[in-house]
Amino acid sequence: MRRAQAYPEEQNNAPRTLLRMKKQVKEERIAAVKKRSSTYLKKFTVAVFGEARTGKSSLIRTFLGETFKNDYEPTIEDFYSKQIVYNDKNYQVDIIDTCGTENFPAMRKVDINKADAILLVYSLDNPRSFERLRELREEVFQERGIGLPVMVVANKSDVVIDGHALEMKMNDGSLVNTKYVAEKEWNVLWTITSAKMAWGIEDMVHGLIDAFYARRAQTLPTKGSSWLKRSPILNSLRRKSK
Numbered sequence: 001m002r003r004a005q006a007y008p009e010e011q012n013n014a015p016r017t018l019l020r021m022k023k024q025v026k027e028e029r030i031a032a033v034k035k036r037s038s039t040y041l042k043k044f045t046v047a048v049f050g051e052a053r054t055g056k057s058s059l060i061r062t063f064l065g066e067t068f069k070n071d072y073e074p075t076i077e078d079f080y081s082k083q084i085v086y087n088d089k090n091y092q093v094d095i096i097d098t099c100g101t102e103n104f105p106a107m108r109k110v111d112i113n114k115a116d117a118i119l120l121v122y123s124l125d126n127p128r129s130f131e132r133l134r135e136l137r138e139e140v141f142q143e144r145g146i147g148l149p150v151m152v153v154a155n156k157s158d159v160v161i162d163g164h165a166l167e168m169k170m171n172d173g174s175l176v177n178t179k180y181v182a183e184k185e186w187n188v189l190w191t192i193t194s195a196k197m198a199w200g201i202e203d204m205v206h207g208l209i210d211a212f213y214a215r216r217a218q219t220l221p222t223k224g225s226s227w228l229k230r231s232p233i234l235n236s237l238r239r240k241s242k
């Protein structure tokens with residue numbers, strides 16, 4: 001009986017075809033993992049503090065895509081959530097809006113401990129609102145140390161007439177450059193916004209996310225350290241924070 005014989009070319013191509021198939025399967029697997037990690041929703045919680053009427057709720061509303069309101073309604077405490085895509089990653093940004101009219105230190109402590117990042121808002125037409133941030137920043141540092149990104153937000157930039165607006169006259173009569181004080185003395189981030197004109201709000205949130213991941217990558221041990229090699233959880237955290 002005659003047996004079907006493979007042609008010599010087919011015999012030679014068989015290992016190559018197998019290799020190609022293996023490569024294809026591997027590529028499909030990598031693509032699936034990449035897709036899964038980009039659709040994975042990272043939760044990011046921001047707590048917003050500052051004096052009454054500085055525009056905390058207005059900033060949040062503008063971030064959520066709502067229309068700006070001229071009328072004022074004091075906040076007790078509110079929670080908001082929005083999903084955003086930033087640098088090909090999906091985030092669920094949870095925001096804690098706090099009360100500026102009353103001082104609730106116990107509530108603030110709880111909020112600080114829930115947060116991945118803090119916004120400290122002052123209004124460019126109210127120097128006292130900037131002075132108040134000094135104490136708030138101190139509370140945050142005492143509670144969470146330097147590991148938590150803090151951003152000072154100069155809101156109501158639409159009411160500012162000239163470039164000297166960042167220099168505010170304080171109660172003691174001194175002229176203070178608020179950006180300089182925030183960045184150099186308090187060691188925090190600083191940004192400028194207008195909730196009314198929807199200026200700078202995306203940059204504010206993106207800046208906080210960047211700072212959060214930069215800090216997290218810094219606080220994790222370096223790749224070469226021996227105990228890290230034994231820690232798959234820390235390794236995967238490092239990969240996620242990139």
Ligand SMILES: Nc1nc2c(ncn2[C@@H]2O[C@H](COP(=O)(O)OP(=O)(O)OP(=O)(O)O)[C@@H](O)[C@H]2O)c(=O)[nH]1
Binds near residue numbers: 059156
């Ligand atoms: N011109 C201008 N007005 C603003 C801006 N942001 C807020 N306001 C106004 O400032 C007032 C206070 O705004 P809110 O957002 O309620 O202030 P808040 O900081 O949440 O106040 P509390 O909830 O009491 O702590 C309102 O009348 C707003 O319309 C802004 O960027 N520009």
Ligand SMILES: [Mg+2]
Binds near residue numbers: 056074098
């Ligand atoms: Mg409010």
